[in-house]
Amino acid sequence: MQDDKIVVGLDIGTTKICAIVSRVDTYGNLEILGSGVSSSEGVKEGSINNLTKTVSAIRQAVKKAEESSNISINVVNVGISGKHIRCFEQRGSYTRPHHDAIISVEDVERLFDDQLKTVTSPGTDILHVLPQYFSVDYENNVKDPVGMAGVKLEADFQLVTAEINEIKKIRNCLEQAGLEIEGLYLDPLVTGLATLNKEEKEAGVAVIDIGGGTTDIVVYYDGIVRHTAVIPFGGNIITSDIRHGCSVMPSHAETLKVKFGKALAETASDYEYISIPGFRNMETKEISLKNLSYIIEARVEEIFDLILMELENSGFKDKLSCGVVFTGGSALLKDICKLFSYRTGLDARIGYPNEYVGKTQDEIIKNPKYATCLGLVLAGFRSLDDRDEDRLEPQAVEEKQHHQEIPYVPMEEKSSIHIEKEERKGTIFDKILDKTKQFLKDDFDDKSNY
Incomplete structure (x- = not known):
């Protein structure tokens, strides 16, 4: 990792937009300096469909991150996803x-x-x-x-x-928000950075990020990315099923899913009911917890079938010694790992983005729905390929072990610290990543009128 700069990750998701400001501490772990989250209304199934609303949400998230870190943000690492991948x-x-x-x-x-x-x-x-x-x-x-x-x-x-058009939308949104892109990364790749260690990648593991509009998949084996995929279904479709199945408002459907939902109906009680306020002067509606769980389980099983198909297509389903790791907001559904293990026979766990984070009071690392954003920060400090570390020369390794801490000014004495884009230094895969980004930029400029 590079310890001489501050990196910002910006996750433009279907349900939320999140910004995290971080640097590397003296022990080589990430130190979170600040974060900001805003509601996302201009993104559907991982793709931007309303630039005005998305720009407004980005500004809100970045402003909160600036206020909590007291750092002026100019450059970000941003993720991309969607069914066009x-x-x-x-x-x-x-x-x-x-x-x-x-x-x-x-x-x-x-x-x-x-x-x-x-x-x-x-x-x-x-x-x-x-x-x-x-x-x-x-x-x-x-x-x-x-x-x-x-x-x-x-x-x-x-x-x-x-798709060039989707890249263009992201660039336009960030330009209107006054931001510059340092790196553009595929969401599932950076999610794996934040939730997995090197041993898991060597043994074989799949990261499954169930976001609001999409489910992102990346398969690792022998320390190498073997397969990536994006499924155009996520947590929002579960919320939609609850809304129509229980005849409730969208906000109530989301609350039912988050607070009371279970992915495995057999674990739900037959005698528990949840009271939901009726529309205006209508009577209170009672929802059976058992019926709610059946609705959720049916849709989750359909998503699992699509995930299983992608794992089969990868050719590494039977080599996943470490099973699968669930991240994203819907990973918090009760019994989701148990249901997946029942249906596939693979081990499953929840992936929390704290693998490379030092001691912090920020609650953001305790929730798997922020794994992608934290992974974008990590991607700004290191390559996506673990083989980079194996090729470090002895001198570079020695330098890496002696981190020089960035001067940290007390909050009351801080002036506006600007994050400036600086030249990436690293190994071959860092250089290749730079070449890829430059190729994208040049080709994008050539096709700007596409």
Whole structure:
């Protein structure tokens, strides 16, 4: 991680917009300096459909984060999701001109650059290039080829694409809010940063982020991202089912789901009822807790079926030794892990975004619905690929262990501290990420009139 700057994560979700300001403390953990949350009304199923409302919500969240941290925010790391996200496999090959030299970082960069030139569907651009295994001459399943001797360098990649129009909407919203994008990341990838450790990624695990409008999935095995997917259903559709099934107002339906809902109906009591105020002068309505749980379970099972299909498509369902990790607001539904284990036989747990966070009084890390936003902060400090850490030179490792704390001015003495965009320094995958972002920016500018 880089310990010489402050990073802001901005999560533009279907139900909320969240901003977190953080830095690295002297122990190498994240220190949360402030946060802000606002209600999101201009986003549907992970895509922005009302720029005016979204800009207003972003300003509210950022203003709260500025007030709580006493830092003026100019640059943010932002996430992207939605049903327009696509992931496909691609194989690249590069024959090196110098047969007697070892494979260098530049050789691997050349292979990555070739992937950025891949022709995608009309109206889409490459968001991430995720390496799988490399091959050097006749040796396969190489995780890191740098330092090996060989002539022909090949690799399998996962390419993640997003619609240009959706990227344009995010950029326009942030520009109108007076913000600049430092990094644009796929939501499920950064969620995994905040909730998993290296051992889980090595053993095999899937992160399932059930947000308001979408369910994001990312599968790890052998420390490598193997599959990503976005399902266009989330917690809002459960709320909608409750609203129509129980004939209640939307606000009451959300309260029923959050406070009394259970994903496993057999654990609900047959004799418990919840009283809901009637419309205007109408009588109070009584809702059976059992019936409420049946409504929730039916919809959750449908979402689980789609998740299971994606896990099957990944080819790693039977290799998930650490099972699945649920995040997002709907991960707090009672018995959701138990229901998933009953249906799939896989272990399941709730993922709290506190894996790399130091001691803090901020309640934001105690709720899985903020995992994506905290992951965006982590993405600003480190690469999305754990192989970066393995390639750090001894000198870099030594520097990493001796963190220099950022001067911290008492609240009453602080002037407005501006977060400025600075040059990213790091290993090969950091450089590749920068190349991807520059490619996106250049291509986006060329197609701004698309």
